[in-house]
Amino acid sequence: MNKWYIEKGTEGDVVLSTRIRFARNLDDYPFPSKLDKKGKSEICALVRDALTGDGDSGFGYIDMNTLTPSQAVSLAERHLISPEFTTEREGRALLLTEDESVSIMVCEEDHIRLQVMKSGLSLNEAFDIADKIDNVLDSKLCYAFDERIGYLTQCPTNLGTAMRASVMLHLPALTATGKISGIASTVSKLGLTIRGAYGEGSSARGCIYQMSNRITLGITEQAALDNLSAITLQIAAQERAAQSLLLRNPAEEDKVFRAAGILKNARLLSGDEFMELISLVRMGTARGVFDFPLEKINELIVNMQPATINAAHGKNLEPSERDAIRAKGVREVLEIRC
Amino acid sequence: MNKWYIEKGTEGDVVLSTRIRFARNLDDYPFPSKLDKKGKSEICALVRDALTGDGDSGFGYIDMNTLTPSQAVSLAERHLISPEFTTEREGRALLLTEDESVSIMVCEEDHIRLQVMKSGLSLNEAFDIADKIDNVLDSKLCYAFDERIGYLTQCPTNLGTAMRASVMLHLPALTATGKISGIASTVSKLGLTIRGAYGEGSSARGCIYQMSNRITLGITEQAALDNLSAITLQIAAQERAAQSLLLRNPAEEDKVFRAAGILKNARLLSGDEFMELISLVRMGTARGVFDFPLEKINELIVNMQPATINAAHGKNLEPSERDAIRAKGVREVLEIRC
Numbered sequence: 001m002n003k004w005y006i007e008k009g010t011e012g013d014v015v016l017s018t019r020i021r022f023a024r025n026l027d028d029y030p031f032p033s034k035l036d037k038k039g040k041s042e043i044c045a046l047v048r049d050a051l052t053g054d055g056d057s058g059f060g061y062i063d064m065n066t067l068t069p070s071q072a073v074s075l076a077e078r079h080l081i082s083p084e085f086t087t088e089r090e091g092r093a094l095l096l097t098e099d100e101s102v103s104i105m106v107c108e109e110d111h112i113r114l115q116v117m118k119s120g121l122s123l124n125e126a127f128d129i130a131d132k133i134d135n136v137l138d139s140k141l142c143y144a145f146d147e148r149i150g151y152l153t154q155c156p157t158n159l160g161t162a163m164r165a166s167v168m169l170h171l172p173a174l175t176a177t178g179k180i181s182g183i184a185s186t187v188s189k190l191g192l193t194i195r196g197a198y199g200e201g202s203s204a205r206g207c208i209y210q211m212s213n214r215i216t217l218g219i220t221e222q223a224a225l226d227n228l229s230a231i232t233l234q235i236a237a238q239e240r241a242a243q244s245l246l247l248r249n250p251a252e253e254d255k256v257f258r259a260a261g262i263l264k265n266a267r268l269l270s271g272d273e274f275m276e277l278i279s280l281v282r283m284g285t286a287r288g289v290f291d292f293p294l295e296k297i298n299e300l301i302v303n304m305q306p307a308t309i310n311a312a313h314g315k316n317l318e319p320s321e322r323d324a325i326r327a328k329g330v331r332e333v334l335e336i337r338c
Numbered sequence: 339m340n341k342w343y344i345e346k347g348t349e350g351d352v353v354l355s356t357r358i359r360f361a362r363n364l365d366d367y368p369f370p371s372k373l374d375k376k377g378k379s380e381i382c383a384l385v386r387d388a389l390t391g392d393g394d395s396g397f398g399y400i401d402m403n404t405l406t407p408s409q410a411v412s413l414a415e416r417h418l419i420s421p422e423f424t425t426e427r428e429g430r431a432l433l434l435t436e437d438e439s440v441s442i443m444v445c446e447e448d449h450i451r452l453q454v455m456k457s458g459l460s461l462n463e464a465f466d467i468a469d470k471i472d473n474v475l476d477s478k479l480c481y482a483f484d485e486r487i488g489y490l491t492q493c494p495t496n497l498g499t500a501m502r503a504s505v506m507l508h509l510p511a512l513t514a515t516g517k518i519s520g521i522a523s524t525v526s527k528l529g530l531t532i533r534g535a536y537g538e539g540s541s542a543r544g545c546i547y548q549m550s551n552r553i554t555l556g557i558t559e560q561a562a563l564d565n566l567s568a569i570t571l572q573i574a575a576q577e578r579a580a581q582s583l584l585l586r587n588p589a590e591e592d593k594v595f596r597a598a599g600i601l602k603n604a605r606l607l608s609g610d611e612f613m614e615l616i617s618l619v620r621m622g623t624a625r626g627v628f629d630f631p632l633e634k635i636n637e638l639i640v641n642m643q644p645a646t647i648n649a650a651h652g653k654n655l656e657p658s659e660r661d662a663i664r665a666k667g668v669r670e671v672l673e674i675r676c
Contacts, residue, residue: 250605250606250658250662251606253605254604254605254606254665257603257604257605258599258600258603258604260603261596261599261600261601261602261603261604262596262599262600263599264599264603265595265596265598265599265602266592266595266596266599267588267591267592267595268588268589268592324588327592
């Protein structure tokens with residue numbers, strides 16, 4: 001089965017992906033930070049049985065403790081789990097569909113972190129899928145819910161809808177022109193946050209940013225989705241215009257072609273250089289400079305992350321070995337026509 | 339008719355070309371620096387008639403004064419005339435065969451500077467051609483010749499055979515490993531000089547060096563040629579071994595492939611960057627990393643020099659225009675398979 005990120009999404013030239021995340025907790029248990037090993041195990045079993053008890057649910061169940069560090073970090077690189085979920089794995093579990101579009105972390109910060117990913121800008125579709133799975137869980141488990149506040153969560157910033165909707169944006173031109181900082185401060189006033197691809201504190205490697213709603217209390221899910229969607233469309237339009245303008249500059253156009261030339265020929269590629277160059281090639285592809293499927297570039301960005309390469313090779317590779325494998329992997333995929 | 343440098347020469351992976359140059363002066367005239375315009379014109383006519391008087395000699399006659407600066411500098415870039423010959427063009431002429439393998443500067447430092455170029459290492463062949471033309475001139479003109487000393491020349495360092503034999507060497511690996519300076523001092527003790535491609539004081543752009551005999555007095559032409567040939571073969575063997583060793587280093591191999599990638603994709607290429615990258619690609623081609631004819635690379639090195647690009651376009655281009663034309667020209671030629 002193809003992974004979700006292989007598909008071409010709406011507004012896909014700028015919007016890599018959409019993610020909806022619900023935080024849920026069970027009424028009868030303390031929050032995970034106050035739970036012992038036995039309590040966590042009970043919750044893992046409860047959630048697993050609620051989802052998979054009726055036969056083929058489409059979910060696989062992974063006891064996080066059974067994974068190697070590379071396998072765990074690879075899941076985080078693919079945004080299927082949070083980086084925090086990789087470090088402490090005792091008493092934690094992951095439910096995952098085969099196409100990796102739906103993942104449920106059990107006993108992360110909250111008892112349940114349900115997440116749905118879709119290619120491109122697809123907030124309502126992702127929400128509908130999350131909502132359906134949430135209804136199944138709700139019918140079998142007793143959620144911690146307050147009529148006045150909404151869903152109760154360990155961290156007060158998630159109280160209410162307990163929904164975090166986010167889009168992953170590729171903004172090379174707004175980054176190159178320095179406009180991104182102005183945009184970040186504007187969207188902040190509109191209740192949104194822009195940060196690096198791997199969340200709080202992470203840098204925007206390859207000019208990939210994550211924009212998400214900050215407000216969960218006193219707002220409906222639909223209002224939050226509509227707000228995020230409208231602002232995403234505006235930023236995408238700005239990015240497109242900035243890309244077109246940038247590529248009319250011969251020196252910038254040259255950079256894009258050189259990036260393709262290096263990626264198609266290098267024998268060693270560090271992760272940082274790969275992200276820098278693939279970002280330029282992705283921009284060229286988005287604006288029609290190259291005749292190449294964007295989805296293949298998106299897939300490459302996922303597959304060429306360090307732990308994902310390690311996991312694919314079943315061992316912890318030396319950085320120099322990984323640089324050679326990355327360069328080979330990139331050459332095999334990129335047959336850009338220009 | 340193909341230019342001489344299109345041909346594949348002996349030892350061509352390291353030796354780009356061979357040049358034999360004879361300096362000759364007429365007995366009845368002062369050296370050029372002491373000649374007025376009328377005297378120079380007389381000599382130009384005498385040399386022209388001596389060579390072309392008997393019908394089709396294969397030589398074209400160019401009054402240097404009729405050339406644009408770009409056309410003149412382009413001749414120097416192709417090593418057909420000396421850089422000095424481009425600056426002061428009054429009363430000077432050039433005789434040139436269509437394949438550009440034989441050129442005769444009239445009223446350069448000496449009355450006659452006869453030069454023969456061949457691809458690869460080809461000292462005896464080039465000497466034979468020069469010798470034949472020299473015999474024709476000798477039979478019609480009265481050379482300044484002293485039985486004891488030999489040919490008389492304006493500069494005392496050329497007295498005797500008045501022959502300068504040189505080879506153009508591509509030595510990227512001996513340059514990269516820093517061995518070139520030791521070699522330069524060794525060959526100096528053996529009566530040879532290594533310097534940049536454009537003679538005294540020029541730098542070795544693209545790791546291209548010119549090695550020539552320094553001694554013209556008290557030595558036969560054949561002894562000078564044999565000495566230069568033997569040392570060239572030794573250096574070529576050293577360079578080959580150094581190249582093979584260098585290319586076994588993954589980081590150096592990576593550089594060679596990246597250079598090819600950039601040259602095949604860049605939209606802007608400065609002359610300096612072009613020389614740096616084509617040098618790496620030439621080394622890769624010489625050692626079989628790329629399946630590509632070396633002659634095409636040699637031709638590119640000639641055709642992508644600044645004044646040669648200007649001359650081909652019939653005008654003085656802005657550097658940025660030229661960088662775009664160079665990048666296009668390189669892309670059209672390089673279809674390296676690897």
